[in-house]
Amino acid sequence: QVQLVQSGAEVKKPGASVKVSCKASGYTFASYYMHWVRQAPGQGLEYMGIINPREGNTNYAQKFRDRVSMTRDTSTSTVYMELTSLRSEDTAVYFCAREKPRTFYFDSWGQGTLVTVSS
Amino acid sequence: QSALTQPASVSGSPGQSITISCTGTSSDVGNYNLVSWYQQHPGKAPKLMIYEVSKWPSGVSNHFSGSKSGNTASLTISGLQAEDEADYYCCSYAASNTYVFGTGTKVTVL
Numbered sequence: 001q002v003q004l005v006q007s008g009a010e011v012k013k014p015g016a017s018v019k020v021s022c023k024a025s026g027y028t029f030a031s032y033y034m035h036w037v038r039q040a041p042g043q044g045l046e047y048m049g050i051i052n053p054r055e056g057n058t059n060y061a062q063k064f065r066d067r068v069s070m071t072r073d074t075s076t077s078t079v080y081m082e083l084t085s086l087r088s089e090d091t092a093v094y095f096c097a098r099e100k101p102r103t104f105y106f107d108s109w110g111q112g113t114l115v116t117v118s119s
Numbered sequence: 120q121s122a123l124t125q126p127a128s129v130s131g132s133p134g135q136s137i138t139i140s141c142t143g144t145s146s147d148v149g150n151y152n153l154v155s156w157y158q159q160h161p162g163k164a165p166k167l168m169i170y171e172v173s174k175w176p177s178g179v180s181n182h183f184s185g186s187k188s189g190n191t192a193s194l195t196i197s198g199l200q201a202e203d204e205a206d207y208y209c210c211s212y213a214a215s216n217t218y219v220f221g222t223g224t225k226v227t228v229l
Contacts, residue, residue, distance in 0.1 A: 037165075037220075044122065044223040045157075045165065045208050050216055059216040062120070095164055104212045105155035107176060109164035 002026040004096050004110035011116045012086050019082040020113045022096030029077035030054040033099040035106060036070065036081045038092040046092075050099075051079055086117045123148065123209055123221035130227040131199045139224045141192040141209035147219050149190035153212035156185060156194045160205045168207075169194060196226070204228045 007021040022034065036048040049060035051070040058070045064083070072079045083090060094113045097106035124142040131137040141148065141156075148154055154172045157165035167176050169185040172192060182197045192211070196203055209221035 035218075045210075045220040047210075047218045047220060061217055097165075103170070104151075104153040104218075105167060105170040105210070106157075106165075107167050109166070112164055 002098070002108045004098060004108055006094075006096060006110040006113045009114040009116070011118065014087055014117055014119055016086050016117075017082060017084040018086060018115050019080055020094050020096075020115065022079045022081075022110050024077045024079070024098070027098075030074060031101075033101055034070075034072075034079045035097045035099060036068075037095045037097055037106075039095070039112075040089070040092040043092075048081070048094075052101075053079060083115075086115075088117050091115065091117045120147075120213055120217065120219045123211060123219055125207075125209060125221040125224045127222070128225045128227065130229055131196075132229045133199055133201065135199050136195060136197045137199060137226065139194045139196075139207055139209075139226070141194070141211075141221045143190050143192075143211055143219070145190060147211040147213040148187065148192050150214070151212045152187065154185070154187060154192040155210045156183070157208045157210065158203075158205045159208065165208065199228055201228050 003025045005023045030053050035050045051058045053072045067084050069082045096110040098108045152172050156169040158168050159165045172187045173185040184195045207224045213219045
C-alpha cells in the first residue's frame with residue numbers, strides 16, 4: 001500500500017533552517033509528483049510547492065520562493081523540503097502529498113511533521 | 120494568491136444535508152474544473168474526498184458530492200453522520216503549477 005512517512009518533529013531557533021524528509025513506498029517513486037503543504041496551529045492548509053521526482057524540477061509558491069528548496073533522492077525514494085531563515089510564523093505541521101501527474105489533486109498524504117520555531 | 124473563502128463553520132443533525140461553499144476568482148475556481156475537497160480530523164492528515172469538482176476517489180462514500188457554478192464550488196454532505204464531523208478544505212489549481220486552498224470549514228454534527 002502507498003505510504004509516505006515523514007521525519008520527526010523539530011525545534012529550531014529563529015534564523016535557522018530545517019530539512020524535513022518524506023519517504024515513499026508502495027508505488028513507483030518517480031511516477032508521481034510530490035507537493036508540500038503546511039498548517040500553522042489552529043489554521044488552514046497552505047500550499048508551498050511541488051517537485052517532480054523523476055527530473056528533480058520544482059515550482060514554489062511565490063510566498064516561499066526565496067526560502068524553500070525541494071530535492072529528492074531517487075535511491076531511497078525520499079523527497080526533502082528545506083526552509084531557511086525560520087521565524088516564529090513558520091511554526092506549523094508540514095505535510096508531503098502525492099499527485100499522479102496532471103491530475104491536480106493529492107491522493108495520499110504523509111503523517112505530518114511539526115516544526116516549532118522558538119528562541 | 121489569496122485563500123479561497125469558505126464559511127468558518129456549518130452544522131447539521133444526523134441524516135440532514137449540509138453544503139459548504141468555496142469562493143475563489145476567475146483565476147482559479149472559475150477558470151478550471153480542478154477543484155478538490157479534503158476532510159481532516161483533528162491531529163490527522165487531510166484525506167481526499169472529491170476531485171475534479173464532482174468525482175469520487177475509490178473508497179469514498181457517495182454521500183459526499185461536489186459541484187461548481189462560476190467562481191464558487193460546493194461540497195454537499197447528504198445524510199450527515201457522526202463520523203463526518205471534521206474540518207473540510209477546498210483546493211483549486213491556479214495556473215503555473217500552483218494551488219490555493221480554502222480557509223477551511225468546521226462541520227459539527229449536532
